[in-house]
Amino acid sequence: SAGPVRTSVHINELLASERAVRIADEIGWRAGEAFARYLLADCLAWRGEYARAMRVAREALTSAQEIEHLEWQCGARRVVGVIALDLFDMPGALAQLQAAHDIAQRLGSATWIRWTGGPLAIALARADRPDDAAAVLDAVDRRVPTPRDAPTSRSRAPRTLGERIIVIARAEIAMAACAPAVRASMARQRMA
Numbered sequence: 001s002a003g004p005v006r007t008s009v010h011i012n013e014l015l016a017s018e019r020a021v022r023i024a025d026e027i028g029w030r031a032g033e034a035f036a037r038y039l040l041a042d043c044l045a046w047r048g049e050y051a052r053a054m055r056v057a058r059e060a061l062t063s064a065q066e067i068e069h070l071e072w073q074c075g076a077r078r079v080v081g082v083i084a085l086d087l088f089d090m091p092g093a094l095a096q097l098q099a100a101h102d103i104a105q106r107l108g109s110a111t112w113i114r115w116t117g118g119p120l121a122i123a124l125a126r127a128d129r130p131d132d133a134a135a136v137l138d139a140v141d142r143r144v145p146t147p148r149d150a151p152t153s154r155s156r157a158p159r160t161l162g163e164r165i166i167v168i169a170r171a172e173i174a175m176a177a178c179a180p181a182v183r184a185s186m187a188r189q190r191m192a
Helices: 011-017 019-026 030-046 050-066 070-086 090-107 110-126 130-143 161-177 180-191
Strands: none
Touching: 019 030, 030 050, 030 070, 050 070, 070 090, 070 110, 090 110, 110 130, 110 161, 130 161
């Protein structure tokens, strides 16, 4: 389950030094290097360091492709796609997130199916394709059922990060399906 988030007092040094990437490279562990780069890119993206995150994610993708490691290709493509989505590069976001989701489906991993299906649905909703977005989530639910009820108590709240991403995607689809006036009203309510 997705519990409380804690950070290390050493986080800035860890992100700056790329120590995990360096160690994996020194011992010749190509899969570990791709994994470390993918995670580093994800952390940098969350911090808004998009240029560096994109560079590191692309390096992770290249390494993962060279060794034919589908899981790390999926992760790297998801990060590249989410960064593109954050930077309003809709064609780039859709291409990378669709590719990541295709890999996740091949892997059959519940985690990757949710982690890629949610962002793909968000991208589709933001591209004014709410029906396609809903279809993606319906397909995710068929493979990996997610509670649909709105969380009304702590016990009903989504427990995993993947479940939380799906809930966010459903909210994005609902907003995309509304008329522009309703969207504006919802935005004003959220800001109040």
